Amino acid sequence: MTTPTMKAIQLHEFGGPDVLRYEDAPMPQLQAGEVLIQVHAVGLNPPDWYLREGYKTLPPEWRPKVSFPLILGTDVSGTVAAVASDVTDFAVGDEVYAMVRFPSGLAGTSRAYAEYVNAAASEIAIKPAGVEHLHAAGAPMSLLTAWQFLIDQGHDEPNPLQPHRHEPVPLAGRTVVVNGAAGGVGHFAVQLAKWKGARVIAVASGRHEQLLREMGADEFIDYRKSNAEDVVHDVDLVVDAVGGPGTGRFLRTLRRGGALFPIFPLGYSGADEAARLGVTVSTTQVRSSGAQLAELAALLDAGAVRVHIDSSYALADARLAHERAATGHIAGKIVLQVR
Incomplete structure (x- = not known):
């Protein structure tokens, strides 16, 4: 019996954008508790290129074991094509969006750069009706990251990078700095902080000032002109959407009792200084959550939060999308159009 196939972007080796191949791949096999999604659009995220490169920035012992060929990607928006017999919350024809198998799919088992993807029913939500697939696909990972850092972590999974559970802090009436404010996570962090009543200072390239002010930033700092x-x-919270070794420089901007949330914490080494200054440094690992995406759908539908699209490409042109990502200075999200 012939195995059904679909078009997908497959990876047969680690490397640059040129290793992404548009080719036939086996259709997903629906398992118990799952939904098969016919994909309309795919959102790109940093873990996509981290995996494509072989997770070179991670210590060798942290790099997940992968099996080639693999399909990149986690974020999709599309239409339900089939449901397992034990799934009752979704039906064929429903328009849905999801972050598929993250972080469990770090080894390339999320498989979203494709015409079809299977996902646990617990990871998907009905797509906001007023948001087209292209924009909905840009939301899941970045918006869930901002939500789980700022509003509700939504899980109790331990974080290997810190001994304590991440706890969001009150935002109403507080001053919040968002570094890397124009990026995927950053532009959502600006909007969520503003929605919660914070005074927001956005840090980004000057070309993005108008966009960020439209999204609610009260003040803007062009990092090319000022540090x-x-x-x-004396701010209350810094959300560093850039993170990395340089995130410690923000400790001196915080009042005693303030908090620093590095989205990418690897390389941070300022624990002693943070303790001396009376500042909390905390991070978390974003995790798939259909329940939270359902909650966020209401905000997206109401326009309280919106997805800004930097650029879009056909699925077959995923290489070009990764080349765009490599140039940096992304405003919002890069998205692949599948249908």
Whole structure:
């Protein structure tokens, strides 16, 4: 019996964008508790290129074991094509969006760069009716990251990078700095902080000032002209959507009792300084959650949060999308159009 196939972007080796191949791949096999989604659009995220490169930035012992060929991607918006017999919350024809198998799919088992993807019913939600698939696909990972850092972690899974559970902090009436404010996570963090009543200072390239002010930023710092840590003082929270070794520079911008949330914490080494200054540094690992996506759908539908699209490409042109990502200075999200 012939195995049904679909078009997908497959990876047969690690490398640059040129290793992404548009070719036939086996259709997903629906398992108990799952939904088969006919994909209309796919949102790109940093873990996509981290995996494509072989997770070179991670210590060798942290790099997941992969089996080639593999299909990248986690974020989709599409239409339900089939449901397992034990699934009752979704039906064929429903328009849905999801972050598929993350972080469990770090080894390339999320498989979203494709015409079809299977996902646990617990990971998907009905797509916001007023948001087209292209924009809905840009939301899941980045918006869930901002939500789980700022509003509700939504799980109790331990974080290997810190001994304590991540706890969001009150935002109403507080001053919040968002570094990397124009990026995927950053532009959602700006909007969520503003929605919760914070005064928001956005740090990004000057070309993105108008966009970020439209999204609610009260103040804007062009990092090419000023170092935020030199001009900002006594703030309540810094959300560093860039993160990495440089995130410690924001410690001196915070008041005693303030908090620093690095989205990408690897390389941070300022624990002693944070303790001396009385500042909490906390991070978390974003996790798939259909329940939270359902909650966020209401915000997206109401326009309280919106997805900004930097650029879009056909699925067959995933290489070009990854090349765009590599140039940096992304405003919002890069998306692949499948249908």
